[in-house]
Amino acid sequence: MSRTVYVDNNATTRVADEVVEEMLPYFTELYGNPSSMHTFGGQLHKKIEQAREKVADLIGADPSEITFTSCGTESDNAAIRGALESHPKKRHIVTTRVEHPAVLHQCRQLARHGYELTEIAVDQEGLLDLGELRAAIRGDTAIVSVMHANNETGVVFPVEEAAQIAREKGAVFHTDAIQTVGKLPMDMSKGNIDMLTISGHKLHAPKGVGALYIRRGVKFKPLIVGGHHENGKRAGTENIPYIMGLGKACELAKKYMKEEQGRVKSLRDKLEEHLLTNIPNARLNGHKTLRLPNTTNISFEYVEGEAILLLLDEAGICASSGSACSSGSLEPSHVLMAMGVPFTAAHGSIRFSLSHYNTEDDVDYILESIPPIMKKLKDISPYAREIEELEQKAASTANRG
Amino acid sequence: MWDYSEKVKDHFFHPRNVGEIQDADAVGDVGNLACGDAIRLTLKLDNDRIVDAKFKTFGCGSAIAAASALTEMVKGKTVEEAEKLTNQDIADYLDGLPDEKMHCSVMGQEALEAAIANYRGYEKAPSEEGTIICKCFDVTDKVIERVIRENNLGSIEQVTNYTKAGGGCKSCHPDIQQIINDIRGPAVAVAPEPKPVKKMSNIKKMQLVQETIEKEIRPVLTSGGDDVELEDIDGDTVYVSFQGNCIHNATSKEKVRHTVEAKLRELVTEDLVVEEAT
Numbered sequence: 060m061s062r063t064v065y066v067d068n069n070a071t072t073r074v075a076d077e078v079v080e081e082m083l084p085y086f087t088e089l090y091g092n093p094s095s096m097h098t099f100g101g102q103l104h105k106k107i108e109q110a111r112e113k114v115a116d117l118i119g120a121d122p123s124e125i126t127f128t129s130c131g132t133e134s135d136n137a138a139i140r141g142a143l144e145s146h147p148k149k150r151h152i153v154t155t156r157v158e159h160p161a162v163l164h165q166c167r168q169l170a171r172h173g174y175e176l177t178e179i180a181v182d183q184e185g186l187l188d189l190g191e192l193r194a195a196i197r198g199d200t201a202i203v204s205v206m207h208a209n210n211e212t213g214v215v216f217p218v219e220e221a222a223q224i225a226r227e228k229g230a231v232f233h234t235d236a237i238q239t240v241g242k243l244p245m246d247m248s249k250g251n252i253d254m255l256t257i258s259g260h261k262l263h264a265p266k267g268v269g270a271l272y273i274r275r276g277v278k279f280k281p282l283i284v285g286g287h288h289e290n291g292k293r294a295g296t297e298n299i300p301y302i303m304g305l306g307k308a309c310e311l312a313k314k315y316m317k318e319e320q321g322r323v324k325s326l327r328d329k330l331e332e333h334l335l336t337n338i339p340n341a342r343l344n345g346h347k348t349l350r351l352p353n354t355t356n357i358s359f360e361y362v363e364g365e366a367i368l369l370l371l372d373e374a375g376i377c378a379s380s381g382s383a384c385s386s387g388s389l390e391p392s393h394v395l396m397a398m399g400v401p402f403t404a405a406h407g408s409i410r411f412s413l414s415h416y417n418t419e420d421d422v423d424y425i426l427e428s429i430p431p432i433m434k435k436l437k438d439i440s441p442y443a444r445e446i447e448e449l450e451q452k453a454a455s456t457a458n459r460g
Numbered sequence: 461m462w463d464y465s466e467k468v469k470d471h472f473f474h475p476r477n478v479g480e481i482q483d484a485d486a487v488g489d490v491g492n493l494a495c496g497d498a499i500r501l502t503l504k505l506d507n508d509r510i511v512d513a514k515f516k517t518f519g520c521g522s523a524i525a526a527a528s529a530l531t532e533m534v535k536g537k538t539v540e541e542a543e544k545l546t547n548q549d550i551a552d553y554l555d556g557l558p559d560e561k562m563h564c565s566v567m568g569q570e571a572l573e574a575a576i577a578n579y580r581g582y583e584k585a586p587s588e589e590g591t592i593i594c595k596c597f598d599v600t601d602k603v604i605e606r607v608i609r610e611n612n613l614g615s616i617e618q619v620t621n622y623t624k625a626g627g628g629c630k631s632c633h634p635d636i637q638q639i640i641n642d643i644r645g646p647a648v649a650v651a652p653e654p655k656p657v658k659k660m661s662n663i664k665k666m667q668l669v670q671e672t673i674e675k676e677i678r679p680v681l682t683s684g685g686d687d688v689e690l691e692d693i694d695g696d697t698v699y700v701s702f703q704g705n706c707i708h709n710a711t712s713k714e715k716v717r718h719t720v721e722a723k724l725r726e727l728v729t730e731d732l733v734v735e736e737a738t
Contacts, residue, residue, distance in 0.1 A: 180675045363496065365520035369472060382496070382520070390628065391496070399679030402494045439478050439524060441500040441516040442493065 110306025119246030131258030149201035212345030213354025241312035324352035488575030596628025629722035
C-alpha cells in the first residue's frame with residue numbers, strides 16, 4: 060500500500076501529538092491515585108480539575124457541570140438512566156429513529172422493560188420536525204434524547220430549540236453531541252440543554268474517555284455506583300492520563316476550531332462537489348447545508364458499498380459504508396432507511412469524514428481513485444444498463460446546461 | 461472489516477470470467493437489488509458439458525468472489541456433475557467465508573441451479589419451488605430445508621447467515637424454528653424471544669397507522685414506483701388499495717402488502733394484518 064488517506068474521522072480520530080505529550084507523564088511519573096491521602100497521589104486531584112475546566116470551557120459550561128466517564132456510550136447511557144431514575148413516576152421516553160445505537164438500543168431495551176418509547180422520524184434530507192417532537196412530548200415524558208449531529212450523514216439537528224420545547228413541557232433534555240463537540244461552537248450557559256455527551260476519541264483525544272455535561276440543578280442518579288468519585292456522579296478511580304488527554308484536546312479544539320473547521324469544510328466541499336458532478340450515479344444523503352463541516356455521505360446507485368470500501372481500502376483510502384454487507388446486519392443503515400433513501404442507493408452509500416489531518420492532496424487522491432473503482436464495479440454489475448442510463452441522463456443534463 | 465481468506469480477496473480483486481455470454485445456452489438469475497445482492501450466471505454448453513461460464517454480480521466482496529469461484533468450478537463439468545455442487549463446495553474452494561456471508565455461497569449455488577433449470581427448459585429452479593417462508597428476502601422452505609441438511613445447521617441465526625431468511629422483519633422466525641425442529645428435532649431448538657405486548661387505544665392505533673404509512677412506508681414505496689392508500693381500519697385489520705407499478709402483478713402486490721404489514725407490526729402493534737380493500 061503506497062499511502063494511507065484516513066477519511067473515517069466520525070468513527071475515530073488520530074490522537075493529537077500535543078495530547079499524547081500531555082498524557083505521557085501520567086503513565087510513568089505521576090501515576091498516583093488522586094483519592095490517596097499522600098501528596099504523590101493527592102496532587103493529581105488539581106490536575107483533574109484543570110482538565111475539567113478545559114472541557115467546560117469548550118462548551119461554555121461551569122467545571123462543576125462536567126463528569127468524566129469512560130466513553131460516549133457510557134455518557135449516553137448514564138444520561139438516560141440517570142434521568143429515569145430521578146423521575147420514577149415518569150415512564151415515557153422520546154428520541155429519534157436515527158440516533159447512535161448508544162442511545163437507540165438503550166431506549167429500546169428500556170421499552171422492553173416497561174417504559175414507553177416514542178421514536179421521532181426524520182424527513183428525506185435527514186431533518187427533524189420540531190412540530191412532531193413537540194407533539195410527542197407528554198406530561199409523563201421523563202427524558203427527550205436528540206442527537207446534535209448525525210454520525211452517518213452529518214445532518215445537524217436544532218437541539219437548542221428542541222431543548223426549549225422539552226423544558227416547556229417539563230421533560231429533561233439530553234443531546235448526544237459526540238460528533239459536534241470541537242467542530243461546532245456551543246455555549247451551555249445560554250441554552251436549555253440539560254445533559255450533553257462528549258466522547259474523547261472523536262476530537263483527537265484517545266479512546267476510553269468521555270464526559271457528560273449535567274446542568275447544575277438537573278436531577279441525576281449515577282449509572283456506576285461505588286466510591287465518591289466525580290462528586291458522586293460516576294464512581295471509579297479516575298483515568299488520569301486519558302482525562303488529561305481529553306482536557307488538552309478540548310483546549311486545542313477551542314483554540315483552532317474556527318480556522319480548522321473552515322479549512323476542513325472547504326476540503327469536504329471540494330470532494331463532495333467533484334463526486335456529485337463527475338460520478339453520474341452519485342447522490343448526496345442528507346441536507347445540503349445543515350451539516351457538519353467535515354462529513355459527506357454519498358450513495359453510488361446500483362453499486363454495493365462494501366465492494367467499494369474494499370477497493371478504496373486497496374488504494375489505501377479508509378472510509379465507511381452504511382451498506383448491509385459491511386455489517387452483520389442484512390439491512391442497510393437504519394439512518395438511511397429512516398430517511399427513505401431507496402434501496403438502489405442505500406446499499407451503495409459511502410461516508411467520508413475529514414479532520415484536521417487531511418490535506419488537499421488527500422482529496423485529490425480520493426477523486427483520482429474513485430472513477431476506476433466505479434468502472435470496475437459497473438463492469439461486474441448486472442445493473443450496468445441502469446448505471447449507463449444514469450450516465451446518459453447526467454450527460455444530457457450537462458449538455459442542456 | 462471481515463476476515464476474508466486470501467483466496468476470497470484474490471477472487472474479489474481479480475474476478476475471473478466477468479461478463480455475459482451473448483449466445484448462452486443457460487441463464488441463471490437470482491437475487492435482486494432490494495435484497496442487496498444479485499447474480500446473473502450465463503453458461504455455454506457442448507453435449508451437456510459446460511465449456512464456458514461468465515457472471516455478473518451486484519453485491520459485496522464475498523458475493524463477487526463466490527460468483528467468480530463458481531464460474532471456475534463449473535467449467536469443464538457436465539451438467540450432471542455441476543448440479544452436485546453445494547454451497548459448501550463453493551465456500552471450501554474459497555478457503556471459507558465468514559459465517560455471516562455464507563448466504564453468498566448459497567446464492568452462487570442457486571444461480572447454478574437456475575441456469576441448469578433454464579438449460580433443461582424448466583420454468584423454475586428447484587430453489588424457487590416450495591412455499592415462501594421469508595417474505596423479506598423471498599426464501600422458500602425448500603431452500604431452508606436444504607441448507608439445514610447440507611450444512612448441519614441448528615439455529616435461526618445460522619439459517620439467516622446461510623440464506624438471509626429471517627434477517628428482515630423476523631416474523632418468519634417461528635416458521636424457521638419449526639423447520640429446524642422437523643429436521644433436527646426440538647432438542648436443538650432455541651425458543652424465539654417473546655415479543656413485547658403493547659396496549660393501545662383504537663384511536664391511538666388509527667393515528668399511528670396513518671402516520672406510519674405517510675412517513676415511514678410511502679417514501680420507501682414511492683422510490684420504487686409503488687404506493688398504497690389507507691382505505692379503512694377494522695379492529696386489527698388494515699385495508700389498503702395498491703397503486704403504481706405493483707397493481708399489475710399479484711406477486712408485486714403481495715410483496716408490497718408484506719412490506720406494509722411488517723412495518724406496521726414493527727412500529728404500531730404486532731397484531732395488525734394488512735389486506736387489500738375490495
